[in-house]
Amino acid sequence: xxxxxxxxxxxxxxxxxxxxxSLAERPAARPLYYALYALQHxxxxxxxxxxxxxFQQHSHVARGLVGDAFEAGDLESLAGSTGIGHVRYPTAxxxxxxxxxxxxxxxxxxxxxxxHNGNLVNADEVRAELAAAGHAFTSDGDTExxxxxxxxxxxxxxxxxAVKHTMQRIHGSYSLTITHDDTVLGLRDPMGNxxxxxxxxxxxxxxxxxxxxxDTLDGDLxxxxxxxxxxxxxxxxxxxxxYQLVENDATAHCFFEHVYFARPDSVIxxxxxYEVRRELGRQLWxxxxxxxxxxxxxPDSGRAFASGYADAAAETDxxxxxxxxxxxxxxxxxGLMKNRYVGRTFIMPTQDERERAVRLKLNPIRSTVEGKTxxxxxxxxxxxxxxxQLVELVRxxxxxxxxxxxxxxxxxxxxxxxxxxATREELIAADASTAEIRDTVGAxxxxxxxIDAVAAALESSRADLCLGCVTGEYPFDVxxxxxxxxxxxxxxxAPTAADD
Numbered sequence: 448x449x450x451x452x453x454x455x456x457x458x459x460x461x462x463x464x465x466x467x468x469s470l471a472e473r474p475a476a477r478p479l480y481y482a483l484y485a486l487q488h489x490x491x492x493x494x495x496x497x498x499x500x501x502f503q504q505h506s507h508v509a510r511g512l513v514g515d516a517f518e519a520g521d522l523e524s525l526a527g528s529t530g531i532g533h534v535r536y537p538t539a540x541x542x543x544x545x546x547x548x549x550x551x552x553x554x555x556x557x558x559x560x561x562x563h564n565g566n567l568v569n570a571d572e573v574r575a576e577l578a579a580a581g582h583a584f585t586s587d588g589d590t591e592x593x594x595x596x597x598x599x600x601x602x603x604x605x606x607x608x609a610v611k612h613t614m615q616r617i618h619g620s621y622s623l624t625i626t627h628d629d630t631v632l633g634l635r636d637p638m639g640n641x642x643x644x645x646x647x648x649x650x651x652x653x654x655x656x657x658x659x660x661x662d663t664l665d666g667d668l669x670x671x672x673x674x675x676x677x678x679x680x681x682x683x684x685x686x687x688x689x690y691q692l693v694e695n696d697a698t699a700h701c702f703f704e705h706v707y708f709a710r711p712d713s714v715i716x717x718x719x720x721y722e723v724r725r726e727l728g729r730q731l732w733x734x735x736x737x738x739x740x741x742x743x744x745x746p747d748s749g750r751a752f753a754s755g756y757a758d759a760a761a762e763t764d765x766x767x768x769x770x771x772x773x774x775x776x777x778x779x780x781x782g783l784m785k786n787r788y789v790g791r792t793f794i795m796p797t798q799d800e801r802e803r804a805v806r807l808k809l810n811p812i813r814s815t816v817e818g819k820t821x822x823x824x825x826x827x828x829x830x831x832x833x834x835x836q837l838v839e840l841v842r843x844x845x846x847x848x849x850x851x852x853x854x855x856x857x858x859x860x861x862x863x864x865x866x867x868x869a870t871r872e873e874l875i876a877a878d879a880s881t882a883e884i885r886d887t888v889g890a891x892x893x894x895x896x897x898i899d900a901v902a903a904a905l906e907s908s909r910a911d912l913c914l915g916c917v918t919g920e921y922p923f924d925v926x927x928x929x930x931x932x933x934x935x936x937x938x939x940x941a942p943t944a945a946d947d
Contacts, residue, residue: 462641462708462865463548464489465562466660467531467624467631469680469687470651474498476525478653478664479532483513485663486656488710489564490534493547496522497560498530499629501682504558508547528651529631529682531624533562536867549626550590556601557628563590564656565620565641565865568923569937573616593617601627610634610677611692618937619923620701620864622672624654631680638699638922639674640864640913642715651684657713671716674698697932699913699922702901703866706855707748707826718905721751726904727854727896728755728824735894736765737850740819743782745826745837746809752854753779753824777822782815782841805836817845827855829868831875834888842889851890856898856917857881863925868916 464486468475479496494516495508505525509516513534533548551560567573570589573596578584582595596616600609606627614637622643625632633654635643646653646661646668653661658668672678675693680686700716701708711721731752742760744753761776763769770776786808821841828834838849857876862868871877875884885893898917902909910932915921920931 463564464534464656465624466655468653469631469684470528471684475530476522482660483532485660490536493535496532497549498525498527500527506551529629531562554598560626561594562624564622567619569618629682633678635672637675637693637695643672645669652680659710659713698911702912724751725755728752729759730900732756732759738765739822741780742777742822744824746785748826749824780815783809811844813844820848821846822850838889848891851893853895860919862916
């Protein structure tokens, strides 16, 4: 999901990825570098690492993919066995190096580095308060707001209490990895909106947005960082301490992490993403299965959905009755091939060229679809541009019927919590019915997955999920928007360190 303007394709855009490590003796830079590669799908605009050698902080941040942002000499210069890393796709703050992360700052009580996944919804308010108190800002990003507030509190109190007071002032979505001198911290917002997990390495510990980063470092996943929890790693890599700073009765886990953003081999909130997507596909068959010759995914995110859909279709027919043993069900086939060497398409100067972007990225296998009825499985429809072109491509390849099934509910509202999403005016489902969207994209039929089916696949209640983009009601207090729960948002009068 993208903001309007330059982006021509119609795919959701992830927010950011964060990581932090504390090791016994070896340098942290290279493990952080490898972990950022594992999180590259979460951000492709910039990458950075901050380390600390026990005496001073070192930082390298650059635009581009991880492999382009770092050279061998950059890693050698990042001394120290503790540090944090970040990959970024900009969702708050302008796209320039000043907003790239980790954000680092030095002050009277030492040095700070922050990597942030998510968005604050009261960043402007807190920035104005801090600016009035004399804080000078170098960027318009909300990560610097967190850094300045935390630095202010650290002047008055110990690390844990300072973090707690910052949590009482900021409001919104955040998973953070932080360095305070050579101490690495992990912090997850009280609603658990963005993922964060804790792992153990042979010689230390790691905190990361996804468990795939822990796997890359040959580590073992310990557990998810709990909503409202602060994890403090020992500087020598010998252990960690946990502080439950905020207790909430409910969570607001982003369901779209499982639908699209996270790597399928990651475990998020105790669930393997791949298996959740397969279950979403099974739910999709149960709710709106259609008997066709072939079911095929839109690569890559639709693959697990289509696999689960096809497995369920082998067990029951579209009416839910057990399928006879002599019926094979629906063939699962890779009918769309992805060109992995086509990157961002926003530089194409004309609308006609931008609309050709899908043909550059995806090509149908004619023998898979020619003369057959086809079901295409995708994770979402944003503007509808891509879906329209996909249906057209498959029809041109000779499909007799083209049915579209979507592994998520219709996206009807923007996200304010770290996903780059289209505006309501750009979202095709915001003011169009499913039948109208079906006609627009040119499919023979179109069905989305229900919200209840998503909750069932996640083994969660709707009350514990962030569903704002599919309901228009949010778990945080966003100006001008409806909420889906009672919210006790921070106010300018929230206690600070100086007040205690």
